Amino acid sequence: xxxxxxxxxxxxxxxxxxxxxxxxVSVDTMEESPxxxxxxxxxxIYGKSETKALDSVTFSIPxxxxxxxxxxxxxxxxxxxxxxxxxxxxxxxxxxINGIDVVKEPRDLREKIAIVPQEARTIPWMTPxxxxxxxxxxxxLDYSEAKRRALDSLERLGLxxxxxxxxxxLSGGMKRKVLVATVISSEAEIIFLDEPTTGLDPISRRExxxxxxxxxxxxxxxxxxxxxxxxxxxxxxxxxxxxxxxxRVGTLxxxxxxxxxxxxxxxxxxxxxxxxxxxxxxxxxxRDGNVxxxxxEEEAFAISRDLSRTGFKFTINPxxxxxxxxxxxxxxxxxxxxxxxxxxxxxx
Amino acid sequence: MRNYxxxxxxxxxxxxxxxxxxxxxxxxxxxxxxxxxxxxxxxFSSGMSLQSDLSHLKNDFKLQDMVxxxxxxxxxYMFGVxxxxxxxxxxxxxxxxxxxxxxxxxxxxxxxxxxxxxLLMFFASMAVGYTLSTFSSDIVQSFAFTRLLSTLFSTIPPxxxxxxxxxxxxxxxxxxxxxxxxxxxxxxxxxxxxxxLTMIVLDWVVLIAVTVTxxxxxxxxxxxxxx
Numbered sequence: 001x002x003x004x005x006x007x008x009x010x011x012x013x014x015x016x017x018x019x020x021x022x023x024x025v026s027v028d029t030m031e032e033s034p035x036x037x038x039x040x041x042x043x044x045i046y047g048k049s050e051t052k053a054l055d056s057v058t059f060s061i062p063x064x065x066x067x068x069x070x071x072x073x074x075x076x077x078x079x080x081x082x083x084x085x086x087x088x089x090x091x092x093x094x095x096x097i098n099g100i101d102v103v104k105e106p107r108d109l110r111e112k113i114a115i116v117p118q119e120a121r122t123i124p125w126m127t128p129x130x131x132x133x134x135x136x137x138x139x140x141l142d143y144s145e146a147k148r149r150a151l152d153s154l155e156r157l158g159l160x161x162x163x164x165x166x167x168x169x170l171s172g173g174m175k176r177k178v179l180v181a182t183v184i185s186s187e188a189e190i191i192f193l194d195e196p197t198t199g200l201d202p203i204s205r206r207e208x209x210x211x212x213x214x215x216x217x218x219x220x221x222x223x224x225x226x227x228x229x230x231x232x233x234x235x236x237x238x239x240x241x242x243x244x245x246x247x248r249v250g251t252l253x254x255x256x257x258x259x260x261x262x263x264x265x266x267x268x269x270x271x272x273x274x275x276x277x278x279x280x281x282x283x284x285x286x287r288d289g290n291v292x293x294x295x296x297e298e299e300a301f302a303i304s305r306d307l308s309r310t311g312f313k314f315t316i317n318p319x320x321x322x323x324x325x326x327x328x329x330x331x332x333x334x335x336x337x338x339x340x341x342x343x344x345x346x347x348x
Numbered sequence: 349m350r351n352y353x354x355x356x357x358x359x360x361x362x363x364x365x366x367x368x369x370x371x372x373x374x375x376x377x378x379x380x381x382x383x384x385x386x387x388x389x390x391x392f393s394s395g396m397s398l399q400s401d402l403s404h405l406k407n408d409f410k411l412q413d414m415v416x417x418x419x420x421x422x423x424x425y426m427f428g429v430x431x432x433x434x435x436x437x438x439x440x441x442x443x444x445x446x447x448x449x450x451x452x453x454x455x456x457x458x459x460x461x462x463x464x465x466x467l468l469m470f471f472a473s474m475a476v477g478y479t480l481s482t483f484s485s486d487i488v489q490s491f492a493f494t495r496l497l498s499t500l501f502s503t504i505p506p507x508x509x510x511x512x513x514x515x516x517x518x519x520x521x522x523x524x525x526x527x528x529x530x531x532x533x534x535x536x537x538x539x540x541x542x543x544x545l546t547m548i549v550l551d552w553v554v555l556i557a558v559t560v561t562x563x564x565x566x567x568x569x570x571x572x573x574x575x
Contacts, residue, residue: 082413082574085413085416085417086416086417086573087413087416087417087573087574088573088574088575089573089574089575106573107419110416110417110418110419110420111419113417113418114414114417114418115413115414115417116414117410117413117414118410119410120409120410120411120413120414121408121409121410122409123405123409123411135414135418138415138418138420138424138425138428139418139419139420140419140420182414183414186418188418192417
């Protein structure tokens with residue numbers, strides 16, 4: 001989407017690096033850069049619960065490409081997406097998309113957005129064509145326009161040959177494609193996809209990434225995932241959510257810079273007792289006892305030489321989003337998070 | 349419909365089973381009123397079915413979430429799905445129309461009055477069904493509740509028979525159900541009962557007021573956007 005086409009977009013002051021205080025995160029590297037989504041102290045408490053599903057989330061996102069929100073299950077990703085997609089009211093705080101208040105002006109905003117919710121399913125007794133067409137008719141398009149758009153989007157996602165096959169006969173990956181075809185067929189400028197690839201096999205997931213990259217070229221896509229490799233592959237910007245708090249927003253490079261280390265070592269067996277005390281770097285110990293060391297390139301190779309002599313097993317890699325996530329979460333005081341099963345990487 | 353034709357049989361069976369029962373028990377004397385009652389039950393059940401169907405679409409397919417985040421309003425969504433409920437009821441309504449044309453002799457104004465009563469009944473039950481569906485998180489509970497409400501409001505009150513068949517102290521309880529007013533108006537339209545003018549006016553006022561109130565509740569209390 002063309003940034004110039006955003007008449008009411010908020011503007012934020014220039015900040016040359018990632019700015020972070022206890023509750024707010026903002027990233028802007030361009031002078032007077034237009035921001036598409038601006039959240040200000042967004043908080044959500046469900047019912048009479050004392051736990052905050054979202055805790056004073058403050059951030060702004062520029063208006064193009066793919067924004068990926070990562071976090072563990074229960075970190076508040078879906079709550080944030082549902083608030084932005086006008087499905088859920090926040091307890092306090094404000095959110096504006098393209099200058100439109102999410103809470104006060106939902107009708108105006110709904111013309112511009114579309115969402116595939118988490119755990120959305122295609123209706124089994126409908127065909128992909130009927131699924132897409134009926135959604136467009138709901139949105140108020142006339143039949144001929146809806147049909148043209150439905151055919152276009154099904155073709156774009158490689159579903160033309162299956163347009164008249166019942167959804168229940170399609171594979172899991174194809175059903176997800178039908179749902180994505182449904183929202184991209186609409187006139188919406190902003191697409192929300194809440195964990196669209198969860199449960200897909202690695203090959204289908206990679207196919208999906210190509211589709212999502214294409215979608216991100218012509219409209220803003222807000223994606224949530226707990227696959228960190230997915231975020232690395234797709235994101236122009238990444239947000240890290242932990243226990244309802246947005247702890248960092250930035251490009252992958254900016255997130256890398258915020259860690260101060262560029263290599264990650266994973267120890268595959270228990271290290272000698274005095275080994276960890278001699279290290280220069282950040283040592284992250286999981287609940288399962290696995291040790292991950294974030295350190296400099298020089299130090300990483302020095303350690304690896306020492307460990308190789310003793311026959312100790314380890315892996316060494318340039319720092320990944322996986323490492324950054326663990327580092328940031330650890331910095332937030334969530335010590336000993338280990339390798340949570342909710343967060344999956346291809347390597348694991 | 350094409351995939352699950354048994355659903356169509358079910359929509360025909362429910363109103364017809366009570367029709368047959370009342371006809372046999374009354375030795376045929378109440379068949380005309382029972383046919384009208386079956387129409388009312390069919391329309392009421394169609395509206396009430398929104399509860400289970402919308403709950404199914406909301407909880408199992410997340411369709412409501414997709415629709416909420418679109419320009420579609422709750423009213424459009426509710427009427428859209430309600431229309432599909434009517435489509436499912438077409439076989440039942442066709443059978444009842446054939447029976448009505450054979451047994452009943454309604455004037456043009458009587459037919460019009462009867463159609464308005466049926467529409468109000470449908471709108472009222474639709475508003476209830478929609479409102480309840482937005483609170484539902486369990487589809488099994490929704491299906492059970494739909495059946496319970498349909499039975500409670502369309503078979504226990506005097507829908508298939510005149511209210512005068514109910515002993516007086518209990519008659520007042522029957523007036524707690526909006527279907528009682530609808531049935532009384534329908535029976536009057538067919539000329540099968542002759543209530544006073546005051547009673548007829550009261551029936552219309554109550555039926556319209558109930559429908560408007562239920563729509564107002566749907567608008568203000570239903571969880572279209574969750575809190």
